[in-house]
Structure formats: structure tokens, C-alpha cells
Amino acid sequence: MPTIVRAFAGSLADAEGLLAVERATFDESPYSVAQIRAMLSRGPGGQQAWLALVDGVVAGFVAAFATHGLLGPAWEIDLLAVHPDASGQGLAARLIRAAAAHGARLAGRARAVVAAENERSARAFMRAGFRDDGRPCRLLIHRPGTHDAPSWPGPEVAVRPAASLSEVEGWLAGPPSPGALPREGLSLLVAEEGGRPAGYVELLDVQTLLYRGTWIESLVATTDRARTALVQAALARAAAGGLDEIGAMVPEGDGPLLRALMSLGFESLGEFGWLVARLPLPGVAASLGATVTLGAGNA
Ligand SMILES: CC(C)(COP(=O)(O)OP(=O)(O)OC[C@H]1O[C@@H](n2cnc3c(N)ncnc32)[C@H](O)[C@@H]1OP(=O)(O)O)[C@@H](O)C(=O)NCCC(=O)NCCS
Known part of the structure; x- marks a missing residue:
């Protein structure tokens, strides 16, 4: 079965799969499967997620939402995680690009906060088309x-x-x-x-x-x-x-x-640092579709 990246479909199974990956990585979410599902089902203006599935099993996810500050809207790539068993296959960059395709309809810029020592995450963002904005922060x-x-x-x-x-x-x-x-x-x-x-x-x-x-x-x-x-x-x-x-x-x-x-x-x-990008990312068409599927060639 191929590896696919698609939008969170609103099912309990999707929420369960996402939470299982969160537990295997950050392990910080205080929310239940039902709460995660509700949070991700508030429509195009609300928080959105994309899943990476390997052989039909959720192996990674990214969650993103728009903020509207004084300088205009920003697409926040907020949480990114790939299960350790599926790491090193480029899934993170594919997830980021799927999220960015959606965000391009909502904002002209995207950003993410990444720990300075998290080289792996930074490289995934850079592979997806982001750059370090060169403003180290605490x-x-x-x-x-x-x-x-x-x-x-x-x-x-x-x-x-x-x-x-x-x-x-x-x-x-x-x-x-x-x-x-x-x-x-x-x-x-x-x-x-x-x-x-x-x-x-x-x-x-x-x-x-x-x-x-x-x-x-x-x-x-x-x-x-x-x-x-x-x-x-x-x-x-x-x-x-x-x-x-x-x-x-x-x-x-x-x-x-x-x-x-x-x-x-x-x-x-x-x-921590900011990984930033102008949207749309080069080669990634803006998309609001519910079933964004990117092949390995996009990663
Ligand atoms: C960070 C994370 C999402 C990366 O997922 P992934 O699918 O394994 O990432 P990729 O396979 O796309 O690899 C990303 C890059 O890191 C590189 N890499 C792999 N192992 C690495 C290591 N030990 N140190 C530095 N870079 C490494 C890969 O070669 C790749 O770089 P490239 O695209 O230039 O070849 C995943 O490791 C994870 O969930 N970590 C725990 C949670 C986390 O840190 N999330 C991000 C918070 S911002």
C-alpha cells in the first residue's frame, strides 16, 4: 500500500491515529480523542490537520491554523510529528507541504517555531520550502x-x-x-x-x-x-x-x-527559531480540498 498524505477526515479513527502519534512523540496533549476530533472539525477557518498514512495506519500528522495579527494573517504550522517507526522517509516535509497548500488560501505567509537543537524538524521545513528567518529567540x-x-x-x-x-x-x-x-x-x-x-x-x-x-x-x-x-x-x-x-x-x-x-x-x-515561507510555496498549488494527496515527488 502506498504512503499517502491527506487531510484529516473528521472520523474518530483519524483522531485516534493522530493522538497515538502524539503520544509516541510529544506526549503532552491533555485532550481526548473526541476533543481532538471536535477541535479539528470546525470548518475551513478553524484548526486543520493532515495525516500521513503508511499501509493505512496513521504514521504522522501536522496541525495548523491561521492567526490574524496587526501585520495581517499568518498560517501557523503548529504541531508536526512523525512516529519514530516511520521517520527518515521524508513524511514530515510532505505533511508541511500539504498544510501549506491549504494555508495559501488564508495567508500570504507561513511560519513555525522550531527548537534550535531540532535539526531534523528544521531540515524537514527547509526541504518543504521554508527558511530560517535568522532571528534566534528564547x-x-x-x-x-x-x-x-x-x-x-x-x-x-x-x-x-x-x-x-x-x-x-x-x-x-x-x-x-x-x-x-x-x-x-x-x-x-x-x-x-x-x-x-x-x-x-x-x-x-x-x-x-x-x-x-x-x-x-x-x-x-x-x-x-x-x-x-x-x-x-x-x-x-x-x-x-x-x-x-x-x-x-x-x-x-x-x-x-x-x-x-x-x-x-x-x-x-x-x-528556538522561526522557520518561515511565503505562500504559496513554489510548486505547491493553493488548495482547500478535503483530500489533499501529495505523492513522494512533491516531498
Ligand atoms: C521532526 C520529525 C517531524 C521529522 O519527521 P521525519 O518524517 O522523520 O523527517 P524526514 O524524514 O523528512 O527527515 C527530515 C530531515 O532530517 C534529516 N535527519 C534525519 N535524521 C537526522 C538527525 N539525527 N539529525 C539531523 N537531521 C536528521 C533527514 O535526512 C531529513 O533531511 P533532508 O530532507 O535534508 O534529507 C520527527 O522526527 C518527529 O516527529 N520528531 C518528534 C516531534 C518533533 O520534534 N516535531 C517537530 C516539532 S517542530
Whole structure:
């Protein structure tokens, strides 16, 4: 029987197969087969998965979803796993390309977070057409409820939701995407210190196969106090929303943000990098079909 890569078909058997591979690799998902199935069955705008089957048995999967941040949509290749018994056959790159074919309809760029020491995963992404963006980061996470709420940095600092994009435009690395706000899943908080603008934080809410959480997508602050207040406001929001996790990819060299997060109880998971690509990938037509099947020639 050939090896095929196809979209998750919504069956319990598919969800079971996916979870079995997750158990054999990450082994971190707190979700049941039924929950995984429900999460992956929310339609084209929701989280999607693709499976690699060897002799009819699920041997690998990739899960991806779109986020809509200030700079526009991104296709997040979130989880990638191939069962150890099926590794080394190029299945990972085929899965990534299948996911990217779908993502090309939803976003002009794709990205993935890969641990610096995970050469195998990085090579699979590069074989699929991604590149390392050359911005090494430290991945920090915080689990709300694991620390007492720290005291607010001072009465002169206030944090509130941004009323409009114009409040943060001057701090952005590029032009904001028209219509970025309001957008479900995107929160923009601004800090004021002594009544003057002092920074912002951009938060993306995500539901992955491992946790429900928030990513600190970008944060700019003119003072340490404002930075601390913005992170605290993000933590308070995550705790109030019952989220499992809040994470941040902190670029190497951003010492002030690293220090602020560590002082507020974030822990470092180590060095990670971004693997990025423009969509569509060369040679991969955009596809929203439910049965994406790529032959070995595409890998
Ligand atoms: C990472 C993972 C998905 C790769 O799956 P895979 O199907 O075995 O990958 P491939 O067969 O496509 O091999 C990927 C590349 O790594 C190379 N490789 C194989 N063994 C390697 C090793 N020990 N060190 C470095 N590279 C290695 C392969 O030669 C291939 O490179 P190439 O395409 O340039 O030839 C799989 O090993 C896995 O599930 N690991 C555990 C979970 C994980 O780390 N997921 C990724 C998180 S981002």
C-alpha cells in the first residue's frame, strides 16, 4: 500500500491515529480523542490537520491554523510529528507541504517555531520550502495560576484596550493590516505612564492540540514599568479567561523583555527559531480540498 498524505477526515479513527502519534512523540496533549476530533472539525477557518498514512495506519500528522495579527494573517504550522517507526522517509516535509497548500488560501505567509537543537524538524521545513528567518529567540511560557499575582508597578502606569490601530501605528515594524481591529482572537492593550503613551502589547489567542493559550506576538514599551504592566495585564487577562498557557518568542538581544518576563514567573523552554515561507510555496498549488494527496515527488 502506498504512503499517502491527506487531510484529516473528521472520523474518530483519524483522531485516534493522530493522538497515538502524539503520544509516541510529544506526549503532552491533555485532550481526548473526541476533543481532538471536535477541535479539528470546525470548518475551513478553524484548526486543520493532515495525516500521513503508511499501509493505512496513521504514521504522522501536522496541525495548523491561521492567526490574524496587526501585520495581517499568518498560517501557523503548529504541531508536526512523525512516529519514530516511520521517520527518515521524508513524511514530515510532505505533511508541511500539504498544510501549506491549504494555508495559501488564508495567508500570504507561513511560519513555525522550531527548537534550535531540532535539526531534523528544521531540515524537514527547509526541504518543504521554508527558511530560517535568522532571528534566534528564547521561548518563554507562563501557566496562569502557578504564581501569586505580582504587585502593580505603580499608580502612574495604566493599561487599557487600544481604541484604534492609530494608537500603536508609530511603534509597528510595518504598516498594520487594514481591518486588523476588531478581530476575534487579537487583543491590543496600550500602556500609559503619567498620562502619556508608553507602549503596547499584541496578544493572539490560540487553541492548539496541546493547550489553549495566548501568544505575546509583539510588545513595545518605552519604560521598564510600562513593560512590566503590559505583561501583567496580559497575565491577568489569561488567568481571567482560564487559559492554560501564555507564551512569548523573545528575540535574542531583547534583554529588557526577557528580564520582565522572567521576573513575572515565565520559564524559559530554551532556544528556538522561526522557520518561515511565503505562500504559496513554489510548486505547491493553493488548495482547500478535503483530500489533499501529495505523492513522494512533491516531498
Ligand atoms: C521532526 C520529525 C517531524 C521529522 O519527521 P521525519 O518524517 O522523520 O523527517 P524526514 O524524514 O523528512 O527527515 C527530515 C530531515 O532530517 C534529516 N535527519 C534525519 N535524521 C537526522 C538527525 N539525527 N539529525 C539531523 N537531521 C536528521 C533527514 O535526512 C531529513 O533531511 P533532508 O530532507 O535534508 O534529507 C520527527 O522526527 C518527529 O516527529 N520528531 C518528534 C516531534 C518533533 O520534534 N516535531 C517537530 C516539532 S517542530
